[in-house]
Amino acid sequence: MYPVEHSSARLVLREIGIDDVDAVHAIYGDPEATAHLSFEPRTRDQVGQIIARSMVSATTEPRDEYCLAITERESSRLIGYARLALDPHQPKAATMGGALHPSVWRLGYGTETVGILLGLAFDDLGLHRVWAARAPLNTASHKTLLRAGLQEEGRIRQHVLVHGAWRDSITYSILEDEWKGAADGGR
Numbered sequence: 001m002y003p004v005e006h007s008s009a010r011l012v013l014r015e016i017g018i019d020d021v022d023a024v025h026a027i028y029g030d031p032e033a034t035a036h037l038s039f040e041p042r043t044r045d046q047v048g049q050i051i052a053r054s055m056v057s058a059t060t061e062p063r064d065e066y067c068l069a070i071t072e073r074e075s076s077r078l079i080g081y082a083r084l085a086l087d088p089h090q091p092k093a094a095t096m097g098g099a100l101h102p103s104v105w106r107l108g109y110g111t112e113t114v115g116i117l118l119g120l121a122f123d124d125l126g127l128h129r130v131w132a133a134r135a136p137l138n139t140a141s142h143k144t145l146l147r148a149g150l151q152e153e154g155r156i157r158q159h160v161l162v163h164g165a166w167r168d169s170i171t172y173s174i175l176e177d178e179w180k181g182a183a184d185g186g187r
C-alpha cells in the first residue's frame with residue numbers, strides 16, 4: 001500500500017521523504033528525545049540513510065514497513081516519526097514505534113499517533129496483532145500505550161544493547177478484536 005496518508009483531528013501521518021532529514025534529525029539527534037530509545041542519538045548522515053532506506057522499502061512489494069512523518073495538520077510541520085513494521089516470523093503481526101519532538105510532548109499527540117497507526121494496521125492492512133516495546137524507565141510511553149488501548153504483556157530480559165549496557169524491554173499489545181470492540185464502543 002503506497003502512498004499512505006492518514007489523519008486525525010490534529011495530525012496527518014504521511015510518507016517520509018528526503019526533505020524531512022533535518023526535521024527528523026531534530027528528534028533522533030536529540031539526547032532528550034532518544035533517552036529511552038534503543039539507540040544513541042543519530043548523526044544527520046545516519047538519519048539521511050535511514051530515510052533513504054525507508055523510501056525504498058515504501059515502494060517495495062510486498063511492503064513490510066511503514067515509516068511515516070507525523071505532521072501537524074494546521075501547519076504541516078513535521079513533529080515526529082512513526083514506524084509500523086510487519087513481524088518477519090509471525091503472520092499478520094506488526095510492531096510499532098516512534099518519537100515526537102520534545103516541544104510537542106504532553107499534548108495528546110502520542111496517543112493520537114498510536115490511534116492512527118492502529119487504524120492502518122487493523123482497518124487497512126487487516127492485521128491480527130500489533131505490539132510495542134518500551135524501556136523500563138519510559139513512563140511516558142507506558143501511559144501512552146495504555147491510553148491508546150494496548151495491554152501490558154511482560155518483560156523481555158536484556159533485549160537491547162544501548163549506551164554500552166543491556167537493557168530490558170516491557171512489551172504491550174492489542175489484538176484485532178480489541179481494536180474493533182473499541183470502535184464498536186464509540187472510539
Ligand SMILES: CC(C)(COP(=O)(O)OP(=O)(O)OC[C@H]1O[C@@H](n2cnc3c(N)ncnc32)[C@H](O)[C@@H]1OP(=O)(O)O)[C@@H](O)C(=O)NCCC(=O)NCCS
Binds near residue numbers: 112
Ligand atoms: C512517548 C511519547 C510518544 C508520548 O507522547 P505524548 O504526545 O507526550 O503523549 P500524550 O500527550 O498522548 O500522553 C499520553 C499519556 O502519557 C502521559 N505522559 C506523557 N508524557 C509523560 C511524561 N514525561 N511523564 C509521565 N507521563 C507522561 C500523559 O499525561 C498521558 O497520560 P494520561 O492518559 O494519564 O493523561 C513522547 O513522550 C516521545 O516521543 N518520547 C520520546 C520517544 C519515545 O519514548 N518513544 C516511545 C518509544 S516506545
